Amino acid sequence: MTFRQFAYNNVLRNKRTYAAYFLSSSFSVMIFFVCALFLFHPDLQKEVMYRSAVLVLWAAEVIMYIFVFFFVIYSVGSFLRSRKREFGILLLHGMTEQQLRNLVFLENMLIGAGSLVSGIGGGLLLAKLFLMAGSNLLGVPQLAFHVSWPGLLLTLGAFSLLFLLISLCTTMLLGSHRLIELFQAEVKPARPPQASLALSLLAAGLLGASYLLAVTATASNVLIRMLPVTAMTIAGTYFFYTQLSVFLIQWVKRHLTYYWKKTNLVTVSSLAYRMKENARMFFLVTIISTITFCAVGAFASVNRLADQFEQDYPVEIAYVSKGDSEAADEYLEAIRAELASNGIAYRTLSLPILLAEVASSRPATTSERLPLISFADYKRLLAAAGIAVSENPPDEGEALLLLDSEREKPLLMQRKPVTYSFAGAPELLVHEIGVTQHVALPENLTLDAGDDRGGSFSGLVVNDALLERLMAALAEENGGMPVDRFTGFYVDPPELTRGLAAELTDNGRVTYESGRPYAMTVSGTLAEVQRTTYRALLFFALLVGTVFFIAAGSFLYFRLYSDLAYDRRQYGALAKLGLTEKELAKIVTRQVGLLFFVPIALAIVHSLIAFKAMQSLLNFSVAWQTVLILASFLLVQVVYFFFIRARYLRNVKKAIR
Amino acid sequence: MAVLEVTALTKIYEGKIATKALDGVSFTIHEGEFVGIMGPSGSGKTTLLNVIATIDEPTSGMVTLRGQDPHRMTREQTALFRRRELGFIFQHFNLLDTLTAEENIVLPLTLDGVSVPDMKARAQEMARRLGIEGILPKYAYELSGGQMQRTAIARAMIHQPSLILADEPTGNLDSKASRDVMEAFAAMNESRRATILMVTHDALAASFCHRVIFIKDGKLYNEIYRGDNRQAFFQKIIDMMSLLGGDSHDLSSIRL
Numbered sequence: 001m002t003f004r005q006f007a008y009n010n011v012l013r014n015k016r017t018y019a020a021y022f023l024s025s026s027f028s029v030m031i032f033f034v035c036a037l038f039l040f041h042p043d044l045q046k047e048v049m050y051r052s053a054v055l056v057l058w059a060a061e062v063i064m065y066i067f068v069f070f071f072v073i074y075s076v077g078s079f080l081r082s083r084k085r086e087f088g089i090l091l092l093h094g095m096t097e098q099q100l101r102n103l104v105f106l107e108n109m110l111i112g113a114g115s116l117v118s119g120i121g122g123g124l125l126l127a128k129l130f131l132m133a134g135s136n137l138l139g140v141p142q143l144a145f146h147v148s149w150p151g152l153l154l155t156l157g158a159f160s161l162l163f164l165l166i167s168l169c170t171t172m173l174l175g176s177h178r179l180i181e182l183f184q185a186e187v188k189p190a191r192p193p194q195a196s197l198a199l200s201l202l203a204a205g206l207l208g209a210s211y212l213l214a215v216t217a218t219a220s221n222v223l224i225r226m227l228p229v230t231a232m233t234i235a236g237t238y239f240f241y242t243q244l245s246v247f248l249i250q251w252v253k254r255h256l257t258y259y260w261k262k263t264n265l266v267t268v269s270s271l272a273y274r275m276k277e278n279a280r281m282f283f284l285v286t287i288i289s290t291i292t293f294c295a296v297g298a299f300a301s302v303n304r305l306a307d308q309f310e311q312d313y314p315v316e317i318a319y320v321s322k323g324d325s326e327a328a329d330e331y332l333e334a335i336r337a338e339l340a341s342n343g344i345a346y347r348t349l350s351l352p353i354l355l356a357e358v359a360s361s362r363p364a365t366t367s368e369r370l371p372l373i374s375f376a377d378y379k380r381l382l383a384a385a386g387i388a389v390s391e392n393p394p395d396e397g398e399a400l401l402l403l404d405s406e407r408e409k410p411l412l413m414q415r416k417p418v419t420y421s422f423a424g425a426p427e428l429l430v431h432e433i434g435v436t437q438h439v440a441l442p443e444n445l446t447l448d449a450g451d452d453r454g455g456s457f458s459g460l461v462v463n464d465a466l467l468e469r470l471m472a473a474l475a476e477e478n479g480g481m482p483v484d485r486f487t488g489f490y491v492d493p494p495e496l497t498r499g500l501a502a503e504l505t506d507n508g509r510v511t512y513e514s515g516r517p518y519a520m521t522v523s524g525t526l527a528e529v530q531r532t533t534y535r536a537l538l539f540f541a542l543l544v545g546t547v548f549f550i551a552a553g554s555f556l557y558f559r560l561y562s563d564l565a566y567d568r569r570q571y572g573a574l575a576k577l578g579l580t581e582k583e584l585a586k587i588v589t590r591q592v593g594l595l596f597f598v599p600i601a602l603a604i605v606h607s608l609i610a611f612k613a614m615q616s617l618l619n620f621s622v623a624w625q626t627v628l629i630l631a632s633f634l635l636v637q638v639v640y641f642f643f644i645r646a647r648y649l650r651n652v653k654k655a656i657r
Numbered sequence: 658m659a660v661l662e663v664t665a666l667t668k669i670y671e672g673k674i675a676t677k678a679l680d681g682v683s684f685t686i687h688e689g690e691f692v693g694i695m696g697p698s699g700s701g702k703t704t705l706l707n708v709i710a711t712i713d714e715p716t717s718g719m720v721t722l723r724g725q726d727p728h729r730m731t732r733e734q735t736a737l738f739r740r741r742e743l744g745f746i747f748q749h750f751n752l753l754d755t756l757t758a759e760e761n762i763v764l765p766l767t768l769d770g771v772s773v774p775d776m777k778a779r780a781q782e783m784a785r786r787l788g789i790e791g792i793l794p795k796y797a798y799e800l801s802g803g804q805m806q807r808t809a810i811a812r813a814m815i816h817q818p819s820l821i822l823a824d825e826p827t828g829n830l831d832s833k834a835s836r837d838v839m840e841a842f843a844a845m846n847e848s849r850r851a852t853i854l855m856v857t858h859d860a861l862a863a864s865f866c867h868r869v870i871f872i873k874d875g876k877l878y879n880e881i882y883r884g885d886n887r888q889a890f891f892q893k894i895i896d897m898m899s900l901l902g903g904d905s906h907d908l909s910s911i912r913l
Contacts, residue, residue: 001756001759001760001763001767001773001776002767002773003767003768003770006760006767009755009756009760010755013755013756014755089751089753091739092710092739092745093740093764093765093812094736094738094739094740094741094743094765094768094769095736095740095768096732096733096736096737096768097732097733097736099736099768179711179713180707180712180713
């Protein structure tokens with residue numbers, strides 16, 4: 001047995017301990033690799049419209065990499081801590097610290113290299129499947145099987161570096177080298193943790209308060225509340241496990257009728273004993289699972305925004321020329337020519353958008369100028385888009401906020417009405433009375449009004465007569481107010497406009513603020529871009545979520561198996577006292593069940609609350625997505641639970657016979 | 658020739674109430690000697706052994722092994738010192754579960770980078786002397802207590818250390834296995850002139866020694882020599898123990 005063989009044996013003969021960590025690392029490498037295959041796929045790269053999807057995938061790579069980095073550090077750290085006695089024996093037999101470092105380095109590199117190879121191998125095997133599933137999810141044409149060198153090299157390089165760096169740092173994770181401490185690490189039974197009443201109350205208080213704040217959040221304050229509530233929930237979760245749960249166990253222990261009832265004595269006492277070690281791991285698993293659930297849920301819900309697309313873009317090609325731009329006609333001509341050369345039939349509508357200078361507003365707003373259209377023009381816009389109008393025209397002195405996107409509706413509904421007067425006609429007061437029912441002009445086509453906090457809108461829809469009088473008043477003053485001109489091209493079906501006017505726009509859009517003489521949207525192109533982006537986000541969330549979820553599972557596995565030796569002894573002793581197999585199965589089921597479902601249950605509660613808060617921002621229900629996602633994660637966890645429980649039980653029973 | 662010299666060794670455990678585990682202990686062990694250390698529970702036996710073994714550090718006093726003081730060495734030197742000069746045997750065997758008996762035995766040589774054929778040969782020889790040839794390919798957890806302890810003895814002696822330290826080597830064994838292990842000790846002591854220092858509770862085990870040192874409350878109390886008659890020596894040890902402990906129950910109890 002040479003030194004290298006020794007390291008090799010240490011890993012290989014401990015495969016049960018390392019199994020979950022190894023699988024989880026391999027899986028992360030595989031997902032990273034598959035993601036890289038997409039990123040460097042020639043078919044995906046040449047499509048301009050998928051640029052945003054590529055960005056999302058890059059983000060996924062970076063997040064996965066950072067996560068795996070911490071996952072590996074944490075796992076390696078726990079493995080080392082569980083081997084203190086073994087290291088003590090080795091040091092006592094004259095292993096130098098350099099040799100111990102080498103040993104740990106070799107072992108880690110062995111596992112690292114193994115998971116790198118198996119991860120890439122698995123990725124190659126399943127690449128075709130992933131490319132098919134992925135292109136379906138992304139909504140892009142089928143991608144051919146193609147393994148790109150840059151993707152392979154990126155994966156190899158990134159993970160070699162990761163494992164190398166972490167293997168080099170492991171000795172720092174080892175901590176004390178004092179032999180007496182290494183030896184006593186296992187002998188010294190840790191005292192069950194003590195809970196403080198104050199901190200337990202703090203845990204309950206923090207969780208309660210953050211739940212309350214999240215549930216009562218409204219569209220206007222949900223974004224402000226998000227950060228503090230998240231921080232409070234994280235702190236509350238930590239204290240929940242380290243303090244409140246310990247406190248509850250102590251409370252249970254005082255009630256002997258329950259505590260001393262049959263197998264409860266064993267279950268509760270070993271739970272109390274382990275709570276110290278479990279607390280940190282429970283906390284990690286809860287937070288990681290919550291992030292996974294929320295991310296997948298949020299991005300699945302975002303996909304439903306695409307259903308609103310048609311409502312948000314009632315006009316297929318919208319063109320707004322700013323002021324008296326000379327080039328306007330030229331561009332319009334180019335659009336007409338392009339439509340004609342593609343043989344696309346269209347109708348057009350053109351109307352003015354007035355830019356009124358705000359003299360005063362009460363309550364004060366930041367808007368200096370507001371786009372105004374008359375109610376008659378609003379009706380013409382809707383009619384051209386084939387939408388029936390059911391609204392009543394605003395009275396004189398009243399205005400409707402021109403909705404710029406369905407997304408903004410919940411926020412705008414809560415807006416405090418503002419009363420304006422305009423420069424040149426201070427006696428004409430205009431009071432907001434609500435929001436238009438439909439989007440008549442796509443967003444970003446007019447001077448932006450409102451703000452992110454209170455909701456943005458495209459301008460005001462005012463009474464026809466009022467607009468006339470405003471114009472007349474202003475005309476006397478200083479030769480009229482600036483006017484933008486909108487020209488809409490209505491095409492049926494909208495998909496025909498996909499890729500049109502590509503030279504005039506960036507991926508189908510030129511915003512009013514872009515500094516060009518015009519603003520423009522092409523709905524066919526935008527629909528495609530939005531669809532792929534949202535789908536890429538969901539794809540991203542699923543990939544990263546799976547990596548997170550499997551890592552959480554690996555923590556649970558490690559926690560369970562590091563106690564196996566102790567459990568075997570304990571159950572062996574209990575069996576001698578006359579514990580039946582049925583009772584044993586019951587204790588083990590409870591023990592493993594608590595480990596597997598307490599963190600997940602709390603994560604589900606956290607996520608439900610988070611979804612409830614998110615709901616306030618959306619004008620469609622996310623209940624169905626929420627239930628579906630949480631249920632599927634729970635199902636996976638249940639399957640995992642039964643699998644591990646069976647294996648663990650078999651293992652413990654072997655020790656008893 | 659003196660192998661081990663212990664001079665005025667004191668160990669104080671700091672705490673709410675500082676306890677003096679060792680209080681000015683001095684003694685010398687010569688080459689080829691087999692010495693037992695006995696004393697009631699809490700007398701400082703294990704602390705003494707731990708300090709000599711470099712597992713723990715003394716508060717004051719000196720330990721020299723063949724003229725070297727391991728407590729004044731760099732970490733690197735200490736490691737090499739343990740590897741070459743010391744051999745260890747524990748009550749709980751402390752074999753590595755992931756290794757076979759043979760691999761456990763050659764561990765100290767592996768660390769030193771000895772060639773594989775040389776290691777094989779030396780392991781075979783040790784196994785033959787200890788009568789454990791048949792179990793070499795087995796894993797540690799597949800062995801009986803006596804087999805485990807004899808494997809541990811092989812591991813402690815394969816590199817021919819200057820001093821072998823044994824902490825309650827029979828503490829976890831039944832009487833038959835204890836006898837086997839102690840006979841193995843005695844044989845190794847005779848045939849290889851191995852110097853052995855053993856902490857024990859077991860009067861029978863102690864009767865295999867040349868000399869037994871008794872300590873009480875961290876101080877050297879007495880020492881007795883075997884002479885020719887082991888049976889008489891055994892009786893003297895029993896008498897001394899009841900004098901020291903005062904509690905006959907303490908005689909046979911196995912310290913856990």
